[in-house]
Amino acid sequence: MSSIFRIWMNRRSHQGSDEEWNDPSFLEAFMHSLMEKSINIRWAVENGKFTFRVSSIQELVAATEPFSLEGAAGLIQCPTLVCEAEADHFFAGQPQQLFQALNCPKTFMLFTAEEGAEEHCQFGALLYFNHRMLEWLDGVLNVRSEA
Numbered sequence: 737m738s739s740i741f742r743i744w745m746n747r748r749s750h751q752g753s754d755e756e757w758n759d760p761s762f763l764e765a766f767m768h769s770l771m772e773k774s775i776n777i778r779w780a781v782e783n784g785k786f787t788f789r790v791s792s793i794q795e796l797v798a799a800t801e802p803f804s805l806e807g808a809a810g811l812i813q814c815p816t817l818v819c820e821a822e823a824d825h826f827f828a829g830q831p832q833q834l835f836q837a838l839n840c841p842k843t844f845m846l847f848t849a850e851e852g853a854e855e856h857c858q859f860g861a862l863l864y865f866n867h868r869m870l871e872w873l874d875g876v877l878n879v880r881s882e883a
Contacts, residue, residue: 760794767793780826809837815876816840817869821847823854843872 751875756762781793788799820831835844845868847853854860854872873879 755882760792763797764793764830801820805834805837809834810839812840814840815843816842817872819840819845819865819869821845821854821856821858822849824856826856845872 767777769780771781780798784796784800785791785793788796790796790799818831818835818838822850824831831844835842847858847861847865851861853864858865
């Protein structure tokens with residue numbers, strides 16, 4: 737399980753060296769070239785800068801670096817639902833890594849294209865996602881439905 741930024745960058749076509757990624761001028765130039773080519777990348781970077789209240793890509797990398805469950809996932813004790821969208825373009829494979837690292841009662845749910853829920857955060861099938869997630873939560877909380 738890596739930081740948010742490193743996961744995202746590993747999905748890109750350019751696999752720069754650690755030395756390159758640690759060079760602020762390389763990082764800024766490379767990311768700006770990607771942002772010029774893709775509105776999705778531009779949105780992700782700008783939204784990240786807004787969310788983390790930073791003004792540069794280097795600050796965004798520094799702000800997101802601590803966001804990882806590596807070393808912490810095994811300490812989680814409550815029942816945990818891990819969801820994966822089969823076509824997730826941001827965090828492919830990460831849910832499975834998290835699921836494997838958990839030692840608590842856990843459930844894995846895969847959302848598929850057949851269900852119309854294959855995109856990141858099940859976008860396009862949020863009602864379906866909510867239904868499955870809330871059914872899981874009802875089971876965990878032992879809520880009985882009145883028929």
